[in-house]
Structures are given as structure tokens and as C-alpha cells.
Amino acid sequence: IKDYKEGDESLHLKLEDETLYEYPVDLQGNELPLLRNPDILVGENDLTALSYLHEPAVLHNLKVRFLESNHIYTYCGIVLVAINPYEQLPIYEEDVIYAYSGQNVGDMDPHIFAVAEEAYKQMARDEKNQSIIVSGESGAGKTISAKYAMRFLATVGGSPSETNIEAKVLASSPIMEAIGNAKTTRNDNSSRFGKYIQIGFDKRYHIIGANLRTYLLEKSRVVFQAEDERNYHIFYQLCASANLPEFKDLALTCAEDFFYTSQGGDTSISGVDDADDFEKTRHAFTLLGVKESHQMTIFRIIAAILHLGNLEFQCHQPADFASRYPPQSEDEHLNNFCSLLGVEHSQMQHWLCHRKLVTTAETYVKTMSPQLVVNARNSLAKHIYAQLFKWIVQHINKALHTTVKQHSFIGVLDIYGFETFEVNSFEQFCINYANEKLQQQFNLHVFKLEQEEYMKEGIPWTLIDFYDNQPCIDLIEAKLGVLDLLDEECKVPKGTDQNWAQKLYDRHAGSQHFQKPRMSNTSFVILHFADKVEYQSEGFLEKNRDTVYEEQINILKASKVKYQMVASLFQDEKDAAPTTSVTKGTSKISVRSARPVIKAASKEHKKTVGHQFRNSLRLLMETLNATTPHYVRCIKPNDKNLPFKFDPKRVVQQLRACGVLETIRISAAGFPSRWSYHDFFNRYRVLMKKRDLSKYDKKQICQTLLEDLIKDPDKFQVGRTKIFFRSGQVAYLEKVRAAKLRAATIMIQKTVRGWLQRAKYKRLRQAAIIIQRYTRGHLARRLAEHRRRTRAAIIFQKQYRMLRILRAFQRVRNATITIQAFARGMFARRIYHKILAEHKATILQKYARGWLARTHFHRIRGATIVLQCYYRRMKARQELKALKIEARSAQHLKKLNIGMENKVVQLQRKIDEQNKEYKLLNEQLSALTSAHSSEVEKLKKELVQYQQSHQGDGSQLVSFQEELEHLRLELEKAHGERKVVEDSYVKEKDLLRKLTLLKSEGMIEENSQMKKELEEERSRYQSLVKEYSRLEQAYDNLQEEMTVIKQTPGHRRSPSNQSSLESDSNYPSISTSEIGDTEDVIQQAEEVGVEKAAMDMTVFLKLQKRVRDLEQERKKLQTQLEKKEQESKKSQVGDVFSLILIFHRQELESENKKLKNELNELRKAIADRATQNNSSSDVQDSYNLLLNQLKSANEELEVRKEEVLILRTQIMKAAQQKGTGKITVIERVMDFLFPFCCWKFTDCLSDAISALADWCGPFLRLLEAQLQDQRREHEEEVEALKNQVDAIKEEMEKQQQALLQTTLQLSPEVQVEFGIQQEITRLTNENLDLKEMLENLENNEKKLNKQLKIYMKKVKDFEGDSAVERSQHERKMQAAVQRKEKDFQGMLEYYKEDEPLLIRNLITDLKPQAVSATVPCLPAYILYMCIRHADYINDDQKVHSLLTSTINGVKKVLKKHNEDFEMTSFWLANTCRLLHCLKQYSGDAGFMTQNTPKQNEHCLKNFDLTEYRQVLSHLSIQIYQQLIKIAEGILQPMIASAVLENESIQGLSGVKPMGYRNRSSSMADGDSSYSLDAIIRQLNVFHSIMCDQGLDPEIVQQVFKQLFYMISAVALNNLLLRKDVCSWSTGMQLRFNISQLEEWLHGKNLQQSGAAQTLEPLIQAAQLLQLKKKTSEDAEAICSLCTSLTTQQIVKILNLYTPMNEFEEAVKWRRNPSSITMDSIHLPASLNLEFLKKV
DSSP states (O other), X not given: OOOOOTTOSEEEEEOTTSXXXXXXXXXXXXXXXXXXXXXXXXXXXXXGGOSSOSHHHHHHHHHIIIIISOOOEEEETTEEEEEOOSSOOSOOSHHHHHHHTTOOTTTSOOOHHHHHHHHHHHHHHHOOOEEEEEEESTTSSHHHHHHHHHHHHHHHTOOSSTTOHHHHHHHHHHHHHHHHEEOOSSOTTEEOSEEEEEEEEOTTOOEEEEEEEEEOOOTHHHHOOOTTOOOBHHHHHHHXXXXXXGGGGGTOOOGGGSHHHHTTSOOOOTTOOHHHHHHHHHHHHHHTTOOHHHHHHHHHHHHHHHHHHTOOOOOOSOTTOOOOOOOGGGOHHHHHHHHHHTOOHHHHHHHTTEEEEEOSSOEEEEEOOHHHHHHHHHHHHHHHHHHHHXXXXXXXXXXXXXXXXXOEEEEEEEOOOOOOOSSBOHHHHHHHHHHHHHHHHHHHHHHHHHHHHHHHHTOOOOOOOOOOOHHHHHHHHXXXXXXXXXXXXXXXXXXXXXXXXXXXXXXXXXXXXXXOOTTOSSEEEEEOSSOEEEEEOTTHHHHHHOOOOHHHHHHHHTOOGGGHHHHHHTSOTTTSOOSOOXXXXXXSSOOOOSSOOOOOOSSSOSSOHHHHHHHHHHHHHHHHHTSEEEEXXXXXXXXXXXXXXOOHHHHHHHHHHTTHHHHHHHHHHSOOEEEEHHHHHHHHGGGSOHHHHTOSOHHHHHHHHHHHHOOOGGGEEEOSSEEEEOTTHHHHHHHHHHHHHHXXXXXXXXXXXXXXXXXXXXXXXXXXXXHHHHHHHHHHHHHHHHHHHHHHHXXXXXXXXXXXXXHHHHHHHHHHHHHHHXXXXXXXXXXXXXXXXXXXXXXXXXXXXXXXXXXXXXXXXHHHHHHHHHHHHHHHHHHHHHHHHHHTSHHHHHHHHTTHHHHHHHHHHHHHHHHHHHHHHHHHHHHHHHHHHHTHHHHHHHHHHHHHHGGGHHHHHHHHHHHHHHHHHHHHHHHHHHHHHHHHHXXXXXXXHHHHHHOOSSHHHHHHHXXXXXXXXXXXXXXXXXXXXXXXXXXHHHHHHHHHHHHOSSOOOOOTTOOSOTTGGGSOOXXXXXXXXXHHHHHHHHHHOGGGOOOOHHHHHHHHHHHHHHHHHHHHHHHHHHHHHHHHHHHOOHHHHHHHHHHHHHHXXXXXXXXXXXXXXXXXXXXXXXHHTTTOHHHHHHHHHHHHHHHHHHHHHHHHHHHHHHHHHHHHHHHHHTOGGGHHHHHHHHHHHGGGSOHHHHHHHHHHHHHHHHHHHHHHHHHHHHHHHHHHHHHHHHHHHHHHHHHHHHHHHHHHHHHHHHHHTSOXXXXXXXXXXXXXXXXXXXXXXXXXXHHHHHHHHHHHHHHHHHHHHHHHHHHHHHHHHHHHHHHHOOOOOOOOOOOOOSOOOOOGGGHHHHHIIIIISOOGGGGTTSOTTHHHHHHHHHHHHHHHTTOHHHHHHHHHHHHHHHHHHHHHTTTOHHHHHHHHHHHHHHHHHHHHTSOOGGGOTTOOHHHHTTXXXXXXXXXHHHHHHHHHHHHHHHHHHHHHHHHHHHHIIIIIISOSXXXXXXXXXXXXXXXXXXXXXXXXXXXXXXXXXXXXXXXXXXXXXXXXXXXXXXXXXXXXXXXXXXXXXHHHHOSTTOSHHHHHHHHHHHHHHHHHHHHTTOGGGTHHHHTHHHHHHHHHHHSOOSSHHHHHHHHHHOOSSOHHHHHHHHHHOOOSSTTSOOOOOOOOOOOOOGGGOOOOGGGOOTTOOOO
């Protein structure tokens, strides 16, 4: 408050809680209070980073972190200070373990996991063994810290095999806690022994085993507990589970019933369930492989110790002698003890009360005093428990032992800290002795690290004075030291504690670390490094001797065979195996058992406890010195075990005892503050001058600044990579920086305030001007309004006067007008009446004159008509007379006889033909008459038969009706087909028109093809029209037949002269000889006689069936012809197409010939039958009907022949369209067809070709004109596109000029960076374009090569087949059919022995780059085609073998390339594609909804591969998980550095001072930081790989969603675990980085993947860092904004929030005290709390 002046007696201070304090100043000593660190350093996570290093600063920093931020861990150089919070904190979950795994120790907030990770990393990097030393007072949390360290190592270095060794290591903890931990006044779970767990690792740094060593078990606790303390937990756990059936034989009750468990009073611990803990202990025993029988033996031994403690001794003789035990039946506990251990009751009863004395001459048995009996019993109990403890430790080591060669190890030492009580005995002496040794090792290690740091940086090394506790250690362990004198006194037969104390006084009275108390002769004081401790010598000798009588041990050795384990506990150690040994490996130190090997005892154990402890401590120090130590100091904040209660006195005492303050003192003696040049430059660049900043050497810039600011060169040193500062210099620099920032702030405030005032003045001036303007305007408007009103008044007066005069004038004028109107009306009416009378007279005259005129007209018209009639009659009579004269002339007769001559000739010919026919009929009649008489009897019999068969006419009628219905259906079908053909004709015509407009090249060939198809459709249409007319005619014929059949009851006769050639003119014939043959047969039948022919219905039906088959064959051939035409369009091989059409024509001709021969044979057979049956008149009618049907079939055959002619015409059209270049093909076709075609057909073919050329000329000219129009339109479009390109280029040039101008305004560095980015973008785009072009060219090349191979193969096959066919035709002169080319079925065949080669080439040895230019997922498609072929041939073994080999091959490849993202992505895509194929083509309807008909043909037919689909699905999930793991492994090291640390916005973030941990050796040399661009580049690589390999878009989206979730989680975890990044500037940087990631997602079109939503917690955390945090409104804003963060996360961030400069304020949690007093509270009756009484 008030500045201090020299000579003032006090300082006036203002504390943090706003209270005033007056601090007195010692004027004589001139000592001022210690300076406080700057606000920026308060709450620092490393005490060595404080500028002022002294006890108050350290204590205040720990208090702020512990109470305000709830941080229990703080670094102090190489030491981790852990304050026990006395409550469970959520900072040890598995997520936190993975968050610290792989991180540098200085990158995260202090944590026990960070120390364990540091040890693990240094072991892997330096290949040196490590140790984690955990120490502290009882109740400080040593055990739990060591447990968490082992848990971290077990999680990070998990065993690769199935041995689950890490679980066994963790399982040893509950066992050791049960048998070695107990409740004390300071801790409910205090470890009463020290342990060193050595965890072994192999070369891959996986846990392979462990080894446990123990130190100085507190055996006295077994027989004695102080007030409010308990025995070891295992006793209470066993008593709590005594009611279990398997423990009935132990004869146990509750713990209060036993002396060894009830001395401390309360036998329970609040919040602890002993029975539940006992189940955990048994489970741990089982996990470590302890047999159930051994477990029961352990519990029997523990129960026996409890019974041993309840033995009672009674004295019946003089007081100095104790009697033997009562009989067995009288002491139940002795019986239980003997039965549980399997020893003789009488012997144990005897030797508990007696002892054996052996002299030179003889042996005596002496009765012991009651006190000696109790001591002997207690010694036996302690010895039994110690041996059991030792056996359990040995068995744990056996379970954790491994035969694998150990490469390195990490040891975790959990040992007691420095202890001082009101009464300190032998145990405290040993504990403090061990801590003296550990403190010496700690001081040397710290001193060594400081020296290495200075030498590494090239700083001059000066000796630092530090406390050396070697004299104190010599006092204890040197020759004739405390332990030597104690052992010597133990050897004296009558040695006592007083004598030993006196020897100490005599020997060490002059030592500076030894003192004698004034008021005691049995105590002594030793000045330890932490404090001086007074020890009471009483009990030292007894505890050091640890006497156990040999007779009692021999009884236990003689335990029954059933309990062999009990006997083995007490065997001589020279016969037993060594307890522990170091596994063979690279360790340079041999580690032996914590307890040295003890020789066989004669009377009692010869090695004392002190000697054993000194040897084990020496081995421990050798082990620690051979490793790299890491220190954890556990602090107990208060003695009442209250959560987050801080007692400064107790904490300072422990800080001194554990050496933390000594570490700080050593650091403060040198250069405690250390900054890297980069961080110093970023932090203090505000103090640098502009000319210095222009230099490029940051080291030189920093050195220049320090020389200007710090005048004393001894206050700092410049190293190779760091700057070293003396204590207080960083605070001075912070003060200078704050002053500079304050001055800059004042300047900014001054400027801003001036600007605000100027802006305010300008606003006021502008407002005044506006007011004046509006006022003057108002006055001017008011004057104008007055003038306007005056002028208006004058106008009103003028108008009023004018209106008054006008109205008077109007009245006079209106009166005058009225008078004039009445007068004029009267005169007008008079004139009207006169005119009306004249008008009526005129009408009368008009009607009279009209009647007279009409009468005159009628008279004249009648006379004219009469005259005309007489004249016309006279002219007609004259014409009649002239015609009669002309008819009598010869000229007219000649005209009439001109046509009669032709008619006469025709009639004469017809008469001649009838005469010939008459003669022929007469001859036939005479022949028939001569044969009639010989066969009349036969015909009569046949007549009877025919009369009997007359009854079948009804069935014949039904058959005719069915035939009629069938023909009707065919007629309707023909109608439908006609309509379909017409529609298709219209569509094809439209399609032809569209195609001619679209195509610009090759139009002539395509149009010719379309013309050919049009002609085909035309021919098909004509054939359908003819078919339609034929069916109509057949329908009419059948209707007539039905009518006749219904009218005539018997056989109907039809006229014999019915002609079947009436429709011949409709169908042109191909060969006259063929038709002539058919007509001759019909003529023969007619000549035989119509009445003698008979109808065979069976033959007739066969003929109809054959006609239908021929029609189906024609349709099938037509369909094949269309398919071949389509194939010819694709292949564009004209000669192949022509030959295929020729062969189809040959097939059709041969089929027609066969049908013709069959018809001729059928007609001959019918004629023969008719000759034989010529005697019946009824047969004549049937024969005529059959003859008509045969003629109709003949007509239908002629139609088919016409179709053959059309097909030939199509062939010649195709040949003509190929042009002159195809003449050789036509000639080849003609040569090929010559043996099978007559010369008439060849002439017709040539004529058709010439006619086709004449017909196609105009059409081709039309197509050419259309092509020219289309070419013209195309050129116009190209010209328009060129204009658009020129416009775009001009716009781009303008943008580039504007961008160049903007760039020139930037700084040179930004210009260079911008230019580089532009060039990189341009080159990247060019590379992508070139790559895409290359891939397209490669794809096109491969497709063309593939097509070329196919066509070449077809051509070769065709040439070979044609040559063979030609030779056969020349030899045999018979028609042949060309073999069809088989289509590719989508299957690949391989032999079984080629399967390993297939797997090797397609999976094992395949590189993704080899198939990058082909179809994505090509291996999957190939494998499916192989599977489909195996399914096609129904080979289940081949399918099973191929799928199994494929899955195993993929697994092998993925195992080999388990860190290759590209390979993993490649096989994930192929596995998913193979799975999709198996589903798509499985035949299941659910998977085939989107298939095309062609794809449905590729479905599997024989096998159901559902199980393999399930296996492939699991494999896909495994590959996906491996892909995510690889990607996370690549990205995770980048995230914290790129997202939180990297300065995307330059100069925004400040740097806080660093502690020792930021310069830890765990950090790799060099700059290992990453930028956000590195992450984005890596994401681009991932995206391009997955897209190029054809991975499903859904999987790609899921991958990036999971990766972005990982980025968000890792960044948020680091934010929650690091105090140095929780600041406003980090929030700004973080928000910018997130926006970059969101922009990347938008650019890759991944918005729908949900990846952006995973960043929401990180976005809200960044916003939380930037929000105000002062008022309650700010708190409400935080709650409404941070919806994706939990309350704990928000509180954690607010606690971690650190101001980067003094202008930011830290978050302070305010208390809201209640204004309600307790006596004013009323209890409502609804709570039903009537049982509460007011006090």
C-alpha cells in the first residue's frame, strides 16, 4: 500500500483476501520479507520454474494447486510431489493412461502416469534399467502411487502372449496388502514393510515377468498393536469369513475374541468390508496359481497364530516359575493350534514353558518364568508369520517368473519414509537409516544431473555446496557404529539395553550427529538430514535378536505329512532353493533376495535383524545405482485424513524430510530458470528493438536483449540451446515485460480514448449542424407558409366575388333559356305533326303502286314459259331424227366389233380346254365303271362301316369348333403383333432421325445399318399383314364349314371345281419347278376323282403342327438374325456379318425343302387312299375339305419362301453398304454360296445389289446434307465455347492482378509464403490432372487391347471355320451351319494345383500399385469369378479351399503389413467387395433388388455361402480396426502439437517459463512439433488412398468420423491434462485450427459423415477459454453454450485456466454465504420428522 523507505519499521501490505497487514522489519538485521513470484508463475506445475525459489514460494504454489485447482501432483525438478487428497479422484481411468502413453513428460500435467511413461520411454530409448522410488510418511499414499505406476506399466507394456503376466503383477498387490498392510493411527492401509517390484521386459518391451523383494516386515505388529490400530488385514478378513463352510475346521469366531486382533480396540475400518476384501485376496491367490490346498494351509497357519495368542498361563508354584499347561481338554486354543499345524500336543505344551540349556558337560531343561513364556509364545507367533510371509513372497515370485530372456526391467520401490514419533524404537531407527541412504543417493543423482546439464550446454561448472549426510550414515553403519555396537551387545550373554546405550555415549559422544538427552540415560538422539530423532533403547536388543527357541522350531519341522507345507516353512534355508534371483538378461547388476541366506541355527538365529537389514539395504542401493531413478515423494497434507485440507507446517516438515526443499536449494544455488531460445524469443520479443528483430539469428537477438536488460553478466549464462538465469531474473524480466506491455496498453488506451473523444466531438458537432439546419428550415418554412396563406386569402376573395356575380348571371341566363325552350318546343311540335301526316300518305301510295307492278310481272312470265316449251320440243325432235340416221351407218358397227374378236379367241380356247377335260373325264369314267362292278360288294361292306362311323360326326364337329376358336385367337394375336410392329416402326423411324442428328462421324455406315433395320421391320410388317389376311381367309372358310356341317346331318359334298390357286397372285414364287410338283400332285388327286378321295384327319393335324413349328423356327431365326446384326454393329466386321446372314438363309432354305418333300409325300399318300376309297360319296366331301387345307398350307410355304427372298435382299444391302472396299467380301460370299444356289438366284442377287445402290443414293445424299448441317452447328458451338474460354481467361487475369496487388501490400515473408503456396497449389493441380489423364489413357489402352484380342480371336476362328466349311461344301455339295461363337460367361477356370499360384499372385505378392490403373477391387472380382466357376461345376471342395486360402492369405498379408495404411485399405476394399459380390449374387431376393437381368444370370446356383459371408464380415471388421489403429498411430503424435501448440496465428500465444520437466531427457533432440498442415496433408493421403482403391463411401465416412473423434478426444484430453494450454490465446488458436479441419471436411464432401459433430466438444472448449468468466451472467452463458461438455470437464478447464499475462484474470471461485440463521429454519410437517427434537 505504502512504498517502503529505508529506516521504516514496518511494511504496509495488502493480502490476497483484501485484508491489510503490517509486517515489522528488523532494522538491525535489515531483513525484508521474501519476494513473491509474479502472478503468471503462481500455480506453476514445476516448482523449479518459479523465479524465486524459497520455502514460502514453494509452499504457496503447492497450496494454490492443491486447494484452488485440486491438483495433487506437482513437479519439483526430477521429483514428483504427490499430495494425498484423501478421496477418490477420476484421474486414473484407462483413458487417462492412454492419454499419457507416448507423451513427453513435460507436455502433460504432472501425474504418476507421466513418471511411469518417462521410465518406460527411457528404458526403450536408452536400453537402460529404470527405477521408480516412491517414499513418504505413513498415510501419504505410497502404496496407491506404486500401484498406479505398476498399473500403467502393465497396461502400456502388456504381455504379447496368453500368459497374462501383467494381470498377475497387479494381482500381487491385494495379497501383499492383506498380509503386509495394517491400520495405524495415521493411515487405514499402511504398509508395514518395504517392497521392490522388478518388472521385466523383453526386446519388444512387453512384460514377461516380475520379481518381488521385501524389506523389514514389522513382525511386532503380529503380537502387539497400539491404541486405535489393527493387526494385519488378513487376520480380520479371515475372521469375517469364518462362517463359510470350508472354514468350519478353523474354529474361528469374530476378531474381538482373539488377543492378537483386539488390543487396539476397534477391529473394523470405516468403509472397508473385510469379507469382500478376503474374496479378492483368494481370487488373487488363484490367479497367481496358488493351489486350493495351499490356500487352506495358509489360512490354517493364520488361524493357528490367532489361537496361539489366546493361550493362558497360570502360575501354581512360586512366582518365578510357571507351571505347565493344563490338560488338553481344559485349553481349547492349544488343541486348535496343535491340530491346525499338525504338531504333537504334549510336546508343544511342554516346550512352551521350558527351555533347553546346553553346556559342555550336559544338557539342562529349565522352566521359564511367566514373562519369558509370554515372550517365547510371541516370538514363536512372529516367527511363524514371518516365515509364512516369506513363503508367500517366494510363491508370488515363482508365479511371476518367466523362462524368456529378460532384456531390461523397471523397478518400483515402495518404501517407508522418514518417521518420528513420541516413542521411537528399533523399527523407526531402521526406517530412518534406509531413508538416509536413499537421500544420499538422491542428492548425488540430482547433483549429477545438474552437472550434466551445465556441461551439455557449455556453462562453466562451479561447485555447489549441498548437504552431505555421509557422516550420519557412517555413524550408523561404520565400524563400531550404532549397528555394530548393537550386534556386539546382542552377543553378550547378559547384554542389556542400558549397557548398549552407555557404550553409545562413550563411543560417539563427540560426533556432531549424535547427542545424549539431558533427562534420560537410556535414550539417544541422532541428527538425521530431515530432523533430529530421539530413540528409546528399550527393546532394541530383543528386536535385533528376534529370538526363537530351537525346540519349538523342531516341533514345527516335525509336522505331519498331511501338512508338509507347514514343515517346509521351517526347513533350513541351505536346503531350500534361493528365494529370488535376477532373470538372465542384459542387466549389469545381480539382484539377490532381500533377506540374505541364513545359515542353520544351533540355538537361535545367529544373524541379527540389523545385520540382515543392512545387507539387504546395500543390495537395494546397488540395484538403484545401476538404474536410472525416478522419484515420487508422497506428502500427507494433514494428520486428520480430511479431504483437501492443507496444513502448511506438516507439509513443510515432510518437504524437508523427503528432500524436496534440498532439491530446490541445489537448483537455486545455480541457474534454476532455463529457457530455450525459441521460447525466450516468443515471450520477450516485445522488449526487442525493430532493428534486432530483422536479424535471422535468434540466439544473437536474445543475447543482445539480455545484455541490454541485465547488466550483471553473472546473472545469466548463454548455453548452446538454452539461456540460464539466476534466481529472480525471470521475475525481473517479467516485470520489465509487464511494464512494457503496460506502457503499450496505456498508449493504446490513450489513442483509443482520444479517438473516442474525437469521434464524440464530431458526433456533437454534426448534431449541432443538423439541429441548426432543421431550425432554419423550420423558420423558412413558417415564413413561406405565411406568405402562401396570404396569397391564398386573396385568391379566395377573388374567387368568391367572381362566384357571386357568376351566380347572378346564371340565374338570368337560365330564365332566358327556359323561355326560349318552351317557345321553340311549341314551334317544333307543330312542324312534327305536319311531317307525320305527309309520311302516312306516302306509305299508302307505296303499297298501292307495288301491287300494280307485281300483277303486271306475273302475266309477262307466264307467256314467256309457254313460248320456251314449244321451242325446246321442236329442237329435241330434230336431234332424235339425226341419231337414228347415224345408227344405221357401218362405221359404228366397226367400233363395236373391235373387242369382240379377243373375247371370241378366249372363248374358243376355253371350249378346247373343256373338250379335252371332257375326254379325260370320259376315260376316267369308263375305267371307274369297269372297276365298279368288281368291287361293289366290298364297297357295300365299307358303306356299312362308314355308316357305323357316321356316329363320330359329332366329335368331328367339336374338333372343328376348337380349330375355329384357335384360329380366332391367332387372328387377334396377329392384330396385336401388327400394332406392335407399327409402333416399333414409328419408334425406329424416330430413333433413326435422332441418330442422324447426333452423330458427326461414321454417319454413313450407321445410317445404312438403320436403313437395313427399317427394311427388315418393313418386311416383317408385310409378312404379318399377309399372315393376317391368310388367317382371315382361314377364319371365313372355317365359318362356312361350320355352317354347312350344322345344316347337313351327314357328310357334306363340296364342288369339285373349287380352285386353290386364287391367292397365288398375292405371293410371288421363288422356284416354278417346286410349285409345279405340288400342283401335279393335287391335279392327280382331282383326276382320280373327287368322289373317290378320303380324308385322313390324323395326317391333316400333323400338317398343321408342322406348319406351326415352321413358324416358330422362322421367328427364332429372325431373333438370332437381329442379335447377329447387333453384334455386327459392335464388331464392325462386315464380311462376318454377311456370312452369318447367308448361313441363316441356307438353314431356312433347307428347312423349307424338307417341309416341301413331306407335303408332297403326304399328298401322294392321300391320293392313293382316295383311289382305294372311290365308292363313297360321303368321302368326297371330306376329301375336298382336306384338299383345301393342303392348298392353304402350300400358300403358307410360299410365304416362307418369300421371306427367304427378303433375307437375301438384306444380305445384298449389307454388302452394298460396305462400298467398293468390300467387293472382295461380296465375291467371297458369292463363291461360298455358288454350290448351293442356282444361277437364277445369283442373277437375282446381282440385280438386288444394283437396285439397292440406286435406291440408297438419294437417302445417302440426304444424310450427307444432315451431316453438313450438324458439322456447321458443331463449329458454331466450338466458337461459342472459345469465346467463353477467352472471357474466363480475361476474368482470371483481372483476379490475378488484383491478387498481385494485394500480395504486394503484404510483408516480404508473407509474400514468399503466399507465392510458395500458390505454386504448390498449381503444381498439385497439374499433377492431379496429368495423373487422371494417364489413368484414362491406360484404361482406354487396356480396353482397346482387350477388344482387339477378342476380335482377332473371332476372325481367326471364323477364317478357320470358313476354310473347313468351304472344303466340305466343295466335296459334298451340302449346306452346313456355322458354329456359333460362345459369349464370355463371367467365370474364370483354374486347376486345383494352380490355387497356390493364384493366391500368391493375387494376394500374397500383389502390390496395390500394380492394379491402380485397372478396375477398383479387381482381385475381389477375379476371386468371385473363380468361385462362380467352381459353383458352376458343383465342386464344393474347390469352393471351400479357395475361400479358406483367400481368407488365410489376406490375414497373412495384413499381419506382414500391419503398419502399412495403403495395403490395409487395399485389402479392406477388396474384402468388402468380395463380401458384397457373395451377397449380390447369392440368389437371395433381398440382395438382388438392384441387379440387372444380366447380373442375375451371374448368381451362384449350387452353394449357399452364408457362413463364409459371416467369416468375411468378421475379417472386414478386423481389417477396419487395423486400418483405424494404423491411422490413429500416425495421427496421434501430431494432434497435441498441431492442434494445441502450433501457432497457426503468429504472435498470438505467449510462452510461460519452463521448469525442469520441459527440458527432460525424455524429449527427443530437435524440433518434434507438427503443424496443422501436416495433419491435413496426412488426411489427404488417407482420403486419396481409400478413394483410389474403391473403398465404399460409407466406410470412408466412418473412418474419418472415427479419426476426427480421435483428434477431438486426444486434443480435449490434452487440454484437460495440461495447464499451460488452458488460456485465451490457445482458445483462439484452437478455434482457428478447428475451422481449418471443418473446411477440409467441406472440401472433401464429408459433411454427411458426422465427423464435424465429433469436434463439437473441442469447439465448445475453445469457446469456453475465450468467454468472460466474472459475473453470474457469464456463468449462465457458459452453461447454455457448453452443452457437449460435462460439468466436471467445464470445472476442470476453468480450474486449469491460466492467464498468459497480467492483463488476464484467473478464474476465482467465490463462496456464496447464506443469510439464513439456523434457529430460523422451520421443519414442515410433510417431511415426517417428528422424531427430531429441537436442542
